[in-house]
Amino acid sequence: xxxxxxxxxxxxxxxxxxxxxxxxxxxxxxxxxxxxxxxxxxxxxxxxxxxxxxxxxxxxxxxxxxxxxxxxxxxxxxxxxxxxxxxxxxxxxxxxxxxxxxxxxxxxxxxxxxxxxxxxxxxxxxxxxxxxxxxxxxxxxxxxxxxxxxxxxxxxxxxxxxxxxxxxxxxxxxxxxxxxxxxxxxxxxxxxxxxxxxxxxxxxxxxxxxxxxxxxxxxxxxxxxxxxxxxxxxxxxxxxxxxxxxxxxxxxxxxxxxxxxxxxxxxxxxxxxxxxxxxxxxxxxxxxxxxxxxxxxxxxxxxxxxxxxxxxxxxxxxxxxxxxxxxxxxxxxxxxxxxxxxxxxxxxxxxxxxxxxxxxxxxxxxxxxxxxxxxxxxxxxxxxxxxxxxxxxxxxxxxxxxxxxxxxxxxxxxxxxxxxxxxxxxxxxxxxxxxxxxxxxxxxxxxxxxxxxxxxxxxxxxxxxxxxxxxxxxxxxxxxxxxxxxxxxxxxxxxxxxx
Numbered sequence: 001x002x003x004x005x006x007x008x009x010x011x012x013x014x015x016x017x018x019x020x021x022x023x024x025x026x027x028x029x030x031x032x033x034x035x036x037x038x039x040x041x042x043x044x045x046x047x048x049x050x051x052x053x054x055x056x057x058x059x060x061x062x063x064x065x066x067x068x069x070x071x072x073x074x075x076x077x078x079x080x081x082x083x084x085x086x087x088x089x090x091x092x093x094x095x096x097x098x099x100x101x102x103x104x105x106x107x108x109x110x111x112x113x114x115x116x117x118x119x120x121x122x123x124x125x126x127x128x129x130x131x132x133x134x135x136x137x138x139x140x141x142x143x144x145x146x147x148x149x150x151x152x153x154x155x156x157x158x159x160x161x162x163x164x165x166x167x168x169x170x171x172x173x174x175x176x177x178x179x180x181x182x183x184x185x186x187x188x189x190x191x192x193x194x195x196x197x198x199x200x201x202x203x204x205x206x207x208x209x210x211x212x213x214x215x216x217x218x219x220x221x222x223x224x225x226x227x228x229x230x231x232x233x234x235x236x237x238x239x240x241x242x243x244x245x246x247x248x249x250x251x252x253x254x255x256x257x258x259x260x261x262x263x264x265x266x267x268x269x270x271x272x273x274x275x276x277x278x279x280x281x282x283x284x285x286x287x288x289x290x291x292x293x294x295x296x297x298x299x300x301x302x303x304x305x306x307x308x309x310x311x312x313x314x315x316x317x318x319x320x321x322x323x324x325x326x327x328x329x330x331x332x333x334x335x336x337x338x339x340x341x342x343x344x345x346x347x348x349x350x351x352x353x354x355x356x357x358x359x360x361x362x363x364x365x366x367x368x369x370x371x372x373x374x375x376x377x378x379x380x381x382x383x384x385x386x387x388x389x390x391x392x393x394x395x396x397x398x399x400x401x402x403x404x405x406x407x408x409x410x411x412x413x414x415x416x417x418x419x420x421x422x423x424x425x426x427x428x429x430x431x432x433x434x435x436x437x438x439x440x441x442x443x444x445x446x447x448x449x450x451x452x453x454x455x456x457x458x459x460x461x462x463x464x465x466x467x468x469x470x471x472x473x474x475x476x477x478x479x480x481x482x483x484x485x486x487x488x489x490x491x492x493x494x495x496x497x498x499x
Contacts, residue, residue, distance in 0.1 A: 002026040004046050005039070005059035006066050009073040013052065016389030017068040018368045021398065024063055032062055039063055053081050053098070060094045065124055065146075067101075067153055067396035074102045079110055086110070091118030100140040104150050116141060130156040130166070130403070133297050147298065147306060147399070152286030154306045154399035162400065165407025166299055170345075171338040174414045178343055181422060189422045193346045194218045196417070200348035201326050204355065207244065216241050220327060224334040225342060230288040238327060239320045248319035253280050257385060258315050266377040270385075272366040273373045274315035279391040283314050286395070291328060295336035304332030305406030306399050313365060313394060326351070329406070350412035357405060364401040369393055427454060427484070434483045439476050446472075449480060458484035 003011060007023035027040035034040070039062060047054035056073060059066070082102055085095050096116060103109055121142045124131050131145040146153040156162060178186045198217045202209045209217065220241055228234060232253055240249045260272040275283060287310050294303035312325040326348050333339045351358045372389035432450045435441070441449075449472070452464050460477040468477075 002046070004041055005055050005063050006069045008047075008049075008055045009052060009059070009069055012049070013073055013076050015069060015072040016372055016393070017066070017072050018372075018393055018397075020063065020066055020069070022063070024059070053077050053085055056098050057085070057094045060097055064128060064157075065155065067146075067150075067155075068392045070101055071105050071392040071396065072390070074098065075106045077102065079108070083110055083112070086116075087114050090114040090116050093118060093121035096140045097121050097123060097142055100137055100142045101150075124155070128158060130158060130162065130298070130302055132294065147294065147302070148290045149286060152283065152290065152395050154310065154397055156302060156306075156403045157398075157400045159400060159404065161404035161407065165301065165404065165411075168407065168411060170407070170410045170414055171300065171333065171336075174339070174343065174345055174418070177414065177418065177422075185422065185425060188425055189418060190342055190344060192421050192425075193344045193418060194221055196349050196421075197221060197330075197344060197346040200346065200350075200352045201323050203352050204326075204348065204358070205322050209244065213244055217323070221330055221344060222342065224327065224330040225340070227335050227337075229292045230328075230331070232284065232288075235288075235316070235324065238324055239317050242323045242327070243320040245319065250317045250320075253284055253316040254318050256318070258318055259383075259385070260315075267375040267383065270370070270373075270375050270383065272370055273375070273385065273387075274313065275391050275394045276387050279394065280314060280316050283391065283394055284316050287311060287314065291332065292335070295332040300333050300336035300338050301406050301410050302403050303336070304329040305403045307332050308406070309362070309365075309399065309402040310397075312362070313369070313397070345410055345413040346417050347406075347409045347413045349417050350409040354409065354412070357408075361402045361405040365397050424454065431480060431483055435476065435480060438479060439473055441472050441476065449476070453480045453484055 003023055003025050005024035006020045007025070009015060010017055010019065022034065022036070022038050024039035024041055026043050026046050027038070029040045029042050032039065032041050032045060041062070047058045052073060056070070056077070059069075079102075082099055086092075086099055089095055096118065099110060116139075118141060120136065121140075122131075122134075122145050123143065124145050126145070130147065132147045133145070135144045136142070137144070144150060147156060148154060178189070181189060195214070195218060198209065198214050198221070201217065202214075220238060236250050236252060243249065255277050257277060258274050259270050261269050262271040263269070274280075287307065290310075291303070291307040294306070297303075307328045308325045311328055312321050315321045317324070329347055330344060333345065339345070372387065372393060374384075374386040374388055376384040378384060428450055431453065432446060435446055435450065436443075439446075445468070449460065449464065449468065453460050458481055460480055465477050
């Protein structure tokens with residue numbers, strides 16, 4: 001199959017970058033067409049084999065931006081070829097972008113340039129991608145408008161799911177919802193949210209935190225509202241507070257190779273390998289810079305998803321990365337200023353409920369990155385591990401899937417979890433107040449019976465009736481069921497009625 005553009009460069013130059021999601025190929029079509037699987041190109045439009053720069057220019061024009069492939073391909077192209085193409089069309093947008101990136105990735109400057117003109121050329125098309133703040137390069141009349149920098153940049157395509165998320169105003173709706181509850185009910189709902197977010201984050205890791213650890217992690221979530229910028233020191237503090245094993249407390253970013261294991265034995269049991277330790281400091285420096293600045297400049301949920309998943313893909317610690325990655329979502333929302341006064345969306349609760357989707361979002365990158373490693377099993381727990389690529393695969397990655405997931409979880413955290421819990425609290429208050437006015441029952445006993453009744457869809461089970469028989473008036477059981485199933489007006493009548 002005759003591939004073109006990025007996939008041609010990847011195969012013909014022997015690059016280790018990840019395969020493009022939609023490779024370009026020659027097809028029996030009359031004009032260039034794009035579907036979910038490929039960019040289909042008529043033969044007469046295709047660049048010729050043996051001309052890598054032609055394929056770079058074709059890819060920039062028709063396939064979008066794949067910085068991981070460009071970072072590896074452009075240094076393979078001779079400076080003379082770059083200059084020849086530039087002199088032929090010195091005002092061309094795509095050749096100017098190619099020359100700009102060539103200089104960045106080779107750390108060299110092209111000499112004896114012709115006069116360069118033409119309108120400013122945006123690296124990312126805002127109609128196709130979610131973009132960031134614009135940074136101009138006057139030498140090439142180009143503009144970097146990506147999510148990050150030329151040394152670390154995630155891409156997010158404007159899919160239907162991303163566009164719906166951007167238009168949803170979920171954070172604004174969360175503020176309005178909590179503000180409408182009144183201070184007391186909002187405080188109780190947020191208390192539940194912090195506790196449940198803590199339990200949900202640990203549950204994803206298959207752990208049940210002790211009471212001390214749960215309180216410590218909830219305190220971390222509240223710290224996010226301090227809007228403290230991420231540094232290595234701060235992340236080490238967070239890691240130390242988040243993990244349960246004191247022997248795994250870090251003092252700095254990891255200096256050894258980490259790996260994630262699955263249930264299989266041998267080399268197949270290694271499911272993911274983050275970047276080599278020597279790459280971690282530079283990658284984390286770029287990610288922290290993004291995480292500190294982006295939430296105030298782009299959609300906070302986009303920023304939070306990239307920060308969270310980018311962190312877990314780098315895996316800068318030997319333990320605690322998953323929990324910290326989910327903390328970074330809250331950090332981004334707070335850094336944006338969109339959530340104030342202790343507000344929190346319990347996204348980990350939604351993630352736990354949609355755990356397979358969470359794993360699928362992780363695998364959208366991790367499964368491909370795993371193929372860039374050679375793993376040989378030596379003995380149980382011992383492996384020969386070698387990286388077959390370079391860290392550009394971790395620097396430039398497609399975050400579309402994880403951003404779609406981030407928006408979906410934020411929506412559920414508000415519309416399912418917070419609203420459901422608030423509804424429960426309101427029904428609890430109504431039922432407790434009605435029963436307390438009618439019956440003389442000890443407060444903790446009545447509270448338990450009210451919860452049991454609500455948890456059982458408005459019924460007091462035979463087991464609970466038997467358990468509390470002789471401790472409370474027999475009529476209380478039927479009264480709780482009647483009030484639990486009644487509307488507001490009926491409840492008020494029952495409260496005021498007397499035997």
